[in-house]
Every structure is written in C-alpha cells, then in structure tokens.
Amino acid sequence: MKFCAVKQYFDDENNNNITSGASTTMIPLPNVESHPLAILITYCKKHLKIKANNADNKKETEKEMEQYEQELLKKVMPQELTELILAANYLNFKEALDFFCRAVASAIQNKSIEFVRKFFGLESDFELGEEEKLREEFAWSFEGVDED
Amino acid sequence: MEHHMCHLKELSRDILADIFVRTDGSTLASAACACCELHDVARDQSLWRQLCQATWPSTALEEAQHVISSSPIGGFDKFYAYSYPLILHAKGTKPMPFKCPELKTHVSPSELASLVDVYYRKECVLSKVLDGIPEAMNFSHAKDSEYNWNMNSNDCWRWYSNCPFKLELLSLDYDKFTGFYNELSYANNENDNHCHGLDANDEGRGFPSTSGVDDENLRHDYSMELMESLRLSWVLLDKKNGRSVNLSSWKPLLVQKTWPFHGVYLIHFGSIVAVEESLLPHKLSKCIIIVRCKMTEGEGCPKWMEISMQMEDLTGASVSGSKGLMVLNHALNCLQSSNHLEVEQGFHQYEKKRREMMKKKQFRETLIDSFCVTIEITVLVVFCYYFFSF
Numbered sequence: 001m002k003f004c005a006v007k008q009y010f011d012d013e014n015n016n017n018i019t020s021g022a023s024t025t026m027i028p029l030p031n032v033e034s035h036p037l038a039i040l041i042t043y044c045k046k047h048l049k050i051k052a053n054n055a056d057n058k059k060e061t062e063k064e065m066e067q068y069e070q071e072l073l074k075k076v077m078p079q080e081l082t083e084l085i086l087a088a089n090y091l092n093f094k095e096a097l098d099f100f101c102r103a104v105a106s107a108i109q110n111k112s113i114e115f116v117r118k119f120f121g122l123e124s125d126f127e128l129g130e131e132e133k134l135r136e137e138f139a140w141s142f143e144g145v146d147e148d
Numbered sequence: 149m150e151h152h153m154c155h156l157k158e159l160s161r162d163i164l165a166d167i168f169v170r171t172d173g174s175t176l177a178s179a180a181c182a183c184c185e186l187h188d189v190a191r192d193q194s195l196w197r198q199l200c201q202a203t204w205p206s207t208a209l210e211e212a213q214h215v216i217s218s219s220p221i222g223g224f225d226k227f228y229a230y231s232y233p234l235i236l237h238a239k240g241t242k243p244m245p246f247k248c249p250e251l252k253t254h255v256s257p258s259e260l261a262s263l264v265d266v267y268y269r270k271e272c273v274l275s276k277v278l279d280g281i282p283e284a285m286n287f288s289h290a291k292d293s294e295y296n297w298n299m300n301s302n303d304c305w306r307w308y309s310n311c312p313f314k315l316e317l318l319s320l321d322y323d324k325f326t327g328f329y330n331e332l333s334y335a336n337n338e339n340d341n342h343c344h345g346l347d348a349n350d351e352g353r354g355f356p357s358t359s360g361v362d363d364e365n366l367r368h369d370y371s372m373e374l375m376e377s378l379r380l381s382w383v384l385l386d387k388k389n390g391r392s393v394n395l396s397s398w399k400p401l402l403v404q405k406t407w408p409f410h411g412v413y414l415i416h417f418g419s420i421v422a423v424e425e426s427l428l429p430h431k432l433s434k435c436i437i438i439v440r441c442k443m444t445e446g447e448g449c450p451k452w453m454e455i456s457m458q459m460e461d462l463t464g465a466s467v468s469g470s471k472g473l474m475v476l477n478h479a480l481n482c483l484q485s486s487n488h489l490e491v492e493q494g495f496h497q498y499e500k501k502r503r504e505m506m507k508k509k510q511f512r513e514t515l516i517d518s519f520c521v522t523i524e525i526t527v528l529v530v531f532c533y534y535f536f537s538f
Binding site: 082085086089097101102104105106108109110111112113115116117120122123124125126131134135137138140141142143 | 159160163166167168170171172173174175177178179180181182183184186187229232233484485486487
C-alpha cells in the first residue's frame with residue numbers, strides 16, 4: 001500500500017475491530033482534492049505495474065519510470081505541482097512526493113531571483129538595502145543564470 | 149491569479165527543504181534573495197553542508213569537519229560561496245592593495261589547510277585533506293623518518309622559505325635500487341578510496357612490464373580521455389581568517405605523456421594569481437597543481453603517483469617557499485568567477501603575455517650577442533691591421 005496515510009487508516013480500523021471491507025469503506029481525505037488524487041492514483045498504479053513487469057531488472061524499472069515521469073510532467077501544469085505535493089505529503093506517498101519535489105527543483109534550477117519569485121507567487125518583503133546586500137553576497141551565483 | 153502559480157504559503161518548511169536539497173548552490177542563492185521566508189529556508193546550514201559534501205566529498209571526511217568547524221568561516225554557505233567560483237585572471241586586474249586589512253604580511257603554514265578532490269568520469273575517485281604544510285612546519289611530522297633530520301622548526305622554516313615552493317599531497321618514491329615503488333609520504337591517509345596510488349610491489353622489479361599485451365596498452369594514448377574526464381578541485385582554507393579559495397582550474401591545463409615510462413601521464417591544473425610588484429616582478433604568479441598518474445587498459449581509473457602544488461612566475465622561474473605563501477595569501481582575496489569560459493580566457497591571456505615576454509627577452513639577448521660579436525670582430529680587425537702593418 002503506497003498511500004501510507006490510507007494504510008494507517010486501515011490499520012487503525014482493524015485495531016478498533018470495525019469491519020474493514022476494503023471495497024465499501026469510505027476513507028475521509030479532507031485535504032486532498034479529486035484532481036490531484038486522480039493523478040496520484042494513476043501514478044501509483046503505473047509505478048506498481050512497471051515494478052511488476054520488470055521484477056528482476058531494477059535498471060529497466062527505473063528507465064521506464066523515468067520515461068513515464070517525463071510524459072506526466074508535460075501534462076501537468078506548474079501551478080498544479082503545489083497541490084500534488086501537498087496531496088502526496090498528506091497521503092504520505094513517498095515516491096510521488098520525491099518525484100514532484102524533484103520536478104519543482106528542476107523547474108527552478110539555475111533560474112534568476114525574479115523567476116523564483118514568479119514561480120512561487122511571491123513579492124520581495126526585504127527591508128530597504130537588505131536585498132542589495134544579499135545580491136552582493138551571492139553575486140558569484142548569478143553568472144550564467146538562465147534567461148527568464 | 150490565486151491558483152496561477154505554486155503557492156508558497158501552502159508549502160511547509162519541511163517540503164521546501166525537501167525541494168531545496170535537490171537543487172544546486174546558485175538556485176539556493178536565488179531562493180535566498182527572493183523573499184524572507186525562502187531566505188530562512190534556503191539559509192539552513194544543513195542544506196549547504198549537504199551541498200558542500202556532494203560537491204567536495206573531502207569536506208565530509210573527519211579531518212575536514214574538524215578543520216572547517218574550528219575556522220571562523222561562518223557556515224557552509226560562506227564556504228561554498230568562497231570555494232565554488234574559480235580564480236579569474238582578467239586583463240587589467242589590479243592586485244589587492246597591500247594595506248588591505250585581510251592581507252597579512254606573514255602567513256603561517258599551519259594556518260592553511262587543503263581539501264582536494266579528484267574526479268574521473270564525473271565520479272569522485274580521490275578525496276584528501278592536508279592540514280597545514282608539513283614540509284614547512286616541523287620536519288619530524290613528515291612520515292619519512294629514515295633520514296632522521298633532527299631539524300628544529302626554525303631551521304625547517306629557513307630551509308623551506310628559501311627552496312622552491314612545493315606543497316605535496318601525495319607522492320610515491322621510485323626506489324632506484326630495488327626497482328620497487330614504495331610509498332613515501334601519504335598525507336592523512338585514513339579512509340581512502342580504492343583508486344589511490346600504486347601498491348607496493350605493484351610493478352614487480354624494474355620498469356613496467358614489457359610483455360606483448362602490456363606494450364599495446366601502454367602505447368595507447370589516453371591524453372584526450374584524461375583531458376575530457378579528469379577534473380580536480382583544490383580548496384585552500386585559511387583557518388585563521390575563515391576564507392577559502394579554489395586554486396584549481398577544474399579542467400586540466402595540460403596533459404602529456406612522460407617519457408620513458410610509458411603509460412605515465414603528467415597533468416597540470418592551476419590558477420593565475422595577481423600580486424604586487426614588490427613580491428614578484430611582472431606582478432603575476434602561476435599556481436600549478438601537478439598530477440602524475442598511470443593509465444592502463446581495463447583499469448577503472450588512473451593510478452595516482454603524485455599530486456603536488458608548485459609555483460612559478462611569468463618567466464617560468466620557481467617561486468621560493470616564503471613568497472609562495474604570500475601568493476597563497478593573495479589568492480585568498482583574488483577576483484573570482486563561476487564563468488569557466490572567462491577563466492579559460494584568462495589562462496590564454498597569461499600564456500600569450502608569457503610568450504611575448506619570452507620573445508622580447510630572446511630578442512634582447514640576440515641583440516646583445518650580435519653587439520658583442522661586432523665588438524669582437526672590430527677589435528680583431530683593428531688588432532690584425534696594426535699587427536700586420538708593422
């Protein structure tokens with residue numbers, strides 16, 4: 001069971017001796033919307049399928065998973081990434097959380113400060129002069145930054 | 149606009165840290181300058197420590213932990229900021245004024261530490277930490293005790309400061325008598341990677357084997373491969389002032405096969421340091437990191453024979469030990485750049501300047517020679533004239 005939060009729910013149910021008929025139990029997931037949940041379920045199913053197909057060959061599993069992840073990223077909009085990360089975090093789905101964090105990290109890799117602000121929907125809230133000081137301190141990192 | 153972009157406020161610090169741990173230094177820097185909250189997350193020392201250890205595995209070694217934590221460097225972010233860019237030699241660069249408070253008139257060898265990492269095919273194959281400069285400090289600290297010098301530290305320092313500057317990280321001595329390669333000195337050699345220097349008795353007696361198969365291996369030229377796959381980082385840390393600098397050029401400046409030991413390659417890395425005229429004429433010094441290694445077919449990575457640092461000035465003459473330490477001091481406060489292209493151009497400029505200088509020198513010498521020859525001929529002619537006229 002990849003969704004550890006759901007698994008925990010089932011374990012708790014068993015402990016309380018309540019009937020845990022998997023097909024009929026309703027599990028409340030208040031912090032997850034339907035759209036990211038659907039994507040996570042698809043991701044999970046694909047992950048398990050690839051793993052089952054290439055049981056012995058770990059490299060093959062990784063390669064296929066990478067290909068699937070690349071395709072998935074093309075379909076997912078950057079703004080959905082937050083929701084996906086939050087959903088994966090809530091469900092305690094480690095592989096998906098790992099993947100989406102990687103996706104965000106590569107999206108902001110080697111980008112300018114303005115791009116990072118735009119990506120996260122931020123405004124500069126530094127005091128007067130503080131930002132200049134920081135820019136000076138990190139001047140070494142701004143050479144070779146990608147164009148926005 | 150509400151759902152347009154990733155909403156930062158919804159992401160907890162743990163998740164942000166999870167994202168940032170997968171980025172590099174420049175991304176962390178951009179994030180730190182974006183807003184207060186990202187600044188707090190991106191300034192987390194554990195992120196920078198992980199980044200430093202990933203970039204320079206030598207910083208993960210125990211000796212390095214001790215050396216870095218005992219210096220006033222102020223955190224792994226500062227260490228990364230000082231050590232990541234390379235020394236830049238640009239046209240018109242002026243050396244830092246001597247009265248600058250960070251520059252001292254005397255640098256003690258024990259205040260410096262070197263963290264060296266060698267990468268082959270994008271994997272780190274050798275990491276070493278060298279605390280101080282053993283040859284300049286107390287000679288009895290050196291592992292080579294067979295000579296039994298019994299020098300005190302004053303004599304040692306006097307000897308070191310007048311000899312050409314040399315900082316040895318790793319060297320294997322070729323014992324001429326038995327023909328075996330013996331390990332002579334190995335700075336801080338705990339926890340080595342498997343790809344370190346030649347083992348004793350590796351080569352058997354005398355020169356490398358001359359069997360048919362080995363001949364072919366030795367004839368194959370690995371120079372191009374070494375040029376493309378070998379990378380070196382030599383971070384010098386000033387423990388007293390908490391500054392560091394990367395003295396290497398990252399990519400090799402020179403790769404050549406040494407003769408007559410086929411299969412042994414000499415590789416140079418280095419940087420150009422601007423100094424004052426009072427220290428060195430021509431105001432430039434080249435810090436060269438010499439790597440000697442053996443390449444054989446079928447081996448995963450090169451076998452290291454020597455890794456050391458030397459210095460020379462623009463004319464190619466060696467710099468003495470005491471001046472070399474001053475050059476290192478200047479290097480710690482040099483102009484830096486993360487743009488490797490600019491750094492390479494700096495090297496080309498230096499080489500060009502050097503060639504021009506050598507040409508001028510040669511021209512001057514030719515002129516003086518011809519002048520002397522002319523005078524000699526004139527004297528001879530005059531002498532003959534008077535001799536034969538009487």
